[in-house]
Amino acid sequence: MVREEQGRVAGARRFGRSSRGSGERALSPADQQRFPPLPTTLADGRRVVVRFLGQEDGPSLGDMYEGLPPKALRHYGPHPLDREHALRNAAKWDHPHEVVVVLETAEGEIGGYAWYRWRDAEAEASGFGICVREDYWHCGAGRALMTRVLEVADAGVGPRLMKLTCQHANEGAVALYLKLGFEVVQEGMCGDRRGFPAEPQYWMERRCG
Numbered sequence: 001m002v003r004e005e006q007g008r009v010a011g012a013r014r015f016g017r018s019s020r021g022s023g024e025r026a027l028s029p030a031d032q033q034r035f036p037p038l039p040t041t042l043a044d045g046r047r048v049v050v051r052f053l054g055q056e057d058g059p060s061l062g063d064m065y066e067g068l069p070p071k072a073l074r075h076y077g078p079h080p081l082d083r084e085h086a087l088r089n090a091a092k093w094d095h096p097h098e099v100v101v102v103l104e105t106a107e108g109e110i111g112g113y114a115w116y117r118w119r120d121a122e123a124e125a126s127g128f129g130i131c132v133r134e135d136y137w138h139c140g141a142g143r144a145l146m147t148r149v150l151e152v153a154d155a156g157v158g159p160r161l162m163k164l165t166c167q168h169a170n171e172g173a174v175a176l177y178l179k180l181g182f183e184v185v186q187e188g189m190c191g192d193r194r195g196f197p198a199e200p201q202y203w204m205e206r207r208c209g
C-alpha cells in the first residue's frame, strides 16, 4: 500500500499530458479513483480483487508471464513475455494512453490482466489485450477483467473504437469477445508466432460508450 501511494506521487506529473486533438480523453487520477479496487468472487469461490495496475506489480506480472503455458504463448500477443517487459509495463502504470487492469489473487499475486492502449491523442482506435494465468481459466476471471476495462472505456476514457485480433482456434477468447460486444470485421492470417505456424485470425472491433 505504501509503495502504491509512493508510486502515485511519483507518477502524478504524467497524468493529463495528453492533448485533446481528436476528442480522446486521457486516463486521469480522477478516473483511477472512480474505479476503485473491486473485490470479486470467481465461479469456483476464490476471492480476488480487480484493480488498476500499480508500479509495484512488475515482479508479480513477470512471474505470470514466465509461467504462461505454450497454448497461451501461441495466442497472446507478439511482444516479449519476459520479466523485463513486465517491469517496463508496470513502470508506466500511470500512462495517460494506457488502461491496465489486473486480477490480484488472495495471495497477492497477479492472476491475470487486461488492457487497452492507444498511440496518442489523435488515435482513432485503441488496441485491447487480455491474459489470465492458467490456474484461473474457466472461472470468470477473463470476464471480470474485461468487464472492468470496458466500464472504464464506456465511461469515456480513450478513443471510442477498440480493436483486437484473435485466432480462430482461440475459442474461449472468441466467445468472451463476442459476449462483451465485439464484432468480427475482417478475417485473415496471423503470422507465425513464437515458433507456432501462421493460422487464421479475426479482426474484431467494439464501439465504446
Ligand SMILES: CC(C)(COP(=O)(O)OP(=O)(O)OC[C@H]1O[C@@H](n2cnc3c(N)ncnc32)[C@H](O)[C@@H]1OP(=O)(O)O)[C@@H](O)C(=O)NCCC(=O)NCCS
Residues within 6 Å of the ligand: 071, 072, 075, 076, 077, 130, 131, 132, 133, 136, 137, 138, 139, 140, 141, 142, 143, 144, 165, 166, 167, 170, 171, 172, 173, 175, 176, 179
Ligand atoms: C482467453 C482467456 C482470457 C479466457 O479467460 P477465462 O478466465 O478462462 O474466461 P472466463 O472464465 O471469464 O470465460 C469467459 C466466457 O467465455 C466462455 N468460454 C470460455 N472458454 C470457452 C470455450 N472454449 N468455448 C466457448 N466458450 C468459452 C465462458 O463460458 C465464459 O462465458 P460466460 O462468462 O458467459 O460464462 C484465457 O483463456 C487466457 O488468458 N488465455 C491465454 C491468453 C489469450 O488467449 N489471450 C487472448 C488473446 S486474443
